[in-house]
Amino acid sequence: MTAAADACAVSEAAADSDVAISARGLTRRFGDLIAVDALDLQIAPRSIYGFLGPNGCGKTTTVRMLTGLLTPSAGEVRVLGHRLPAEAEILKRNIGYMTQKFSLYEDLTVLENLRFVASVYGLEPHDAKSRIAELLGTYALEPLKHQRAGSMSGGQRQRLSLAAAILHRPALLFLDEPTSAVDPEHRRDFWERLFDLVDAGATILVSTHYMDEAERCHRLAILENGHKRADGSPAELMAAMGAHVLEVEGPYLRQTKTALTALPEILSAAQLGSRLRVLVRDRITEPERWLKELPVARDLTQIASVRPSLEDVFVTCTGQNRPQDQQREANEVAA
Template sequence: MSDIVIQAEGLVKSFKGFRAVDGLDLTIERGMIYGFLGPNGCGKTTAIRMLTGLLTPTQGSVEVLGLSVPKDAEALKYKIGYMTQAFSLYGDLTVLENLNFMGTVYGLTRAQRKERIAEVMDRYELTQLGDRFAGKMSGGQRQRLALAAAVLHGPQLLFLDEPTSAVDPESRRHFWEQLFDLVDEGTSIVVTTHFMDEAERCHKIAIMEAGQKRLDGTPGALMSAMGANVVEIEAPNLRDIRRHLLGTEGIVTAAQLGARLRVLVKDTIPDPEGFLKSNPQTASATIVEQVRPNLEDVFVTATGEGRQ
């Protein structure tokens, strides 16, 4: 069995001349959570739909689990699970009816459906909700039902498109623990998100902007090699300091976080703390200290004005 679950080269998808995905190369290894991080409209969902065989690429080649996509999309659907961003099950069917229907779609026998439905309902805390109409469920309950349906047939590879966008922080945290349980059992996962804390949970991520992959790698490696140092400033006039620094050579960006200003200084400046302390605008600062970068800092340096 190959260690590579997805191999894509030069993937392009155009809609009436607009390139939603532009030259995407991917190598995704088995047994990991690989995340697409980026804002709405950056091409994450379009990429996922091409990888699942739901969209035909304008250019490029894709292999998923050793199958050529979209040519082998029909065979692929039995090996993958797909949880869409919007709840896509039937609101006028009960939990049991939805799961039974999905089991039929995936070709499970009646005995297999009975066994697997009982397993996923227990695992995702749906046992007491079997007769509940999906349309009457809370956001967290619908999320659990959607995940149960996506893994009902035991897929090797699971695609999740912004799966936690409509749930509370506690449900998000619990959901991610469930994903790691699946990985521990051998499932590989591809997930899209615009939440930085979720991206940091992934084994590897691709940062997307305007249909292109700007960076990819482990979160730790990307933070270590982002091309800027992070310095936090505490001062009484942070808004004035920020406005001045944004026009200063060597400053990537500055953003206020509570009582501190978080400043990204290009790594071509050898002493970022000294550089800021020597600036007349920061003379009133009580604290100027270099801190550990986070994934949001990486995203800022890799996209938009941060790339300039």
């Protein structure tokens, strides 16, 4: 772990009696590759906990281990009081899992898909009927109930997937990159629905490579190459970041960026429109004054301290690009 990552690590406060998920040393190898490396987790009930990280950092592998679907190579896991993998079968009845890819039947209608899921979970016919009617209403699927899943939009499919994942009223819900195929407006609506579920008593674990989504979580872990780089609430992580954030303006921002990035005191400089967002290591106590006295500052028209964002936390913890950029690059390579 780097010094910056260390500074990001916030102590795990939850007591053992008050946890939905606890993992110690959770590890998964695939041949020589360590996909998840000695992960420690404490997830409080009735909250939304996020895994934030780029493509390949180990989010899905971790989720699969926590659902009992994949056996860890090492480590101890307890989910809703059940030890895994020994008690995976009992656990399955109490969890819902929305996988990264749409996993319902495209050739079945909304209603047929939900009836099928109800039968898999062994709901009594009467209970299944009323529960499905309730979910069709809650998730705005009633007008679509005779439509085939394969012909629905991304947002509609996502609501159907969520309805199917909670049909059996699980106490714990796993959502693996649930909004990747959804436009921003529907993403917002989806998150409102997640908070409704938490209000009704559910615990939710959600993986994402979107900063804005991670920022909505009560707590989150930042993952990189199977390692947890930081863990805490968005506010805690920003407070413990170990860097100052400045925004500067000037006429030659590309050159300024190159000059700043070469300095050891600068963690990163990234352009946002007509400004550069600059992360200065916190061993510099007066960053604005320090920057103003640099030769490179001659050209600058404005230097201002600004509040950190989760994206700044990500950069300081991992020293990398934003996860959504990495995801996009990975998709471009795959295409």
